[in-house]
Amino acid sequence: MARFIGDSDDMQLDYISDEEIDKNLCVICKVDMGSNNPRQLCKKTYCENEKDNKLCENMDCERFPPDWNFDEDTEENYQEGQWKKCALCIGYFDDDGLGDILFIEEQPNNQRAKCNLCGKNRNIVQMKGTGQYLCQNACDESDGESDEESEDDCDDENENEYNDCTFNYYICKYCDNITCDDNPDCITCKKETCMELYQTHSQSAALILHNEKKV
Numbered sequence: 783m784a785r786f787i788g789d790s791d792d793m794q795l796d797y798i799s800d801e802e803i804d805k806n807l808c809v810i811c812k813v814d815m816g817s818n819n820p821r822q823l824c825k826k827t828y829c830e831n832e833k834d835n836k837l838c839e840n841m842d843c844e845r846f847p848p849d850w851n852f853d854e855d856t857e858e859n860y861q862e863g864q865w866k867k868c869a870l871c872i873g874y875f876d877d878d879g880l881g882d883i884l885f886i887e888e889q890p891n892n893q894r895a896k897c898n899l900c901g902k903n904r905n906i907v908q909m910k911g912t913g914q915y916l917c918q919n920a921c922d923e924s925d926g927e928s929d930e931e932s933e934d935d936c937d938d939e940n941e942n943e944y945n946d947c948t949f950n951y952y953i954c955k956y957c958d959n960i961t962c963d964d965n966p967d968c969i970t971c972k973k974e975t976c977m978e979l980y981q982t983h984s985q986s987a988a989l990i991l992h993n994e995k996k997v
Contacts, residue, residue: 836871838910840885841882866910866911869911870910879993880986882958883907885918896915899916899962916985921962949984950981951979957970
């Protein structure tokens with residue numbers, strides 16, 4: 783049956799079973815909320831605010847990983863592996879080399895931002911693990927903001943020409959921080975001599991190579 787939960791009629795969830803109501807389980811994560819809790823949304827896994835939080839789209843996040851144990855796992859104790867907690871939404875992303883990228887300029891996001899490394903504001907993506915804005919294709923920290931309007935190193939109107947270009951990407955083998963800087967030490971996790979070089983045509987391709995190496 784359909785029931786209204788939360789503080790407003792906007793929080794309606796359809797087809798909540800009588801069993802869930804009788805057992806006083808959270809209708810989203812199935813956590814037992816206790817006999818004195820009249821609501822059907824819990825706070826344990828942020829379900830109380832579920833309606834107000836959207837998951838990343840393009841690339842998509844999932845609310846919970848496929849191996850999530852609703853009886854035991856919480857955000858605090860979940861052991862991350864292939865799936866990691868997103869820093870941009872309440873969900874988790876598949877760390878397969880593409881799932882950790884949010885294409886902010888494309889539908890449905892339609893946002894603009896500057897690369898945290900070079901300052902350019904075209905073809906920018908956001909990394910879900912760190913929240914960092916980076917050039918989708920490649921960038922050089924020495925370019926500076928003055929080069930924002932300059933042409934890309936590869937003609938983004940010609941995919942074939944772009945795929946023929948090779949760039950240097952350095953990825954931390956511990957925290958997966960990616961940069962074009964050839965500093966051997968990671969500026970994110972502070973570990974030394976941990977940056978691995980990948981020479982390829984895009985950040986996503988470098989991340990795929992990096993993940994294949996870890997397998």
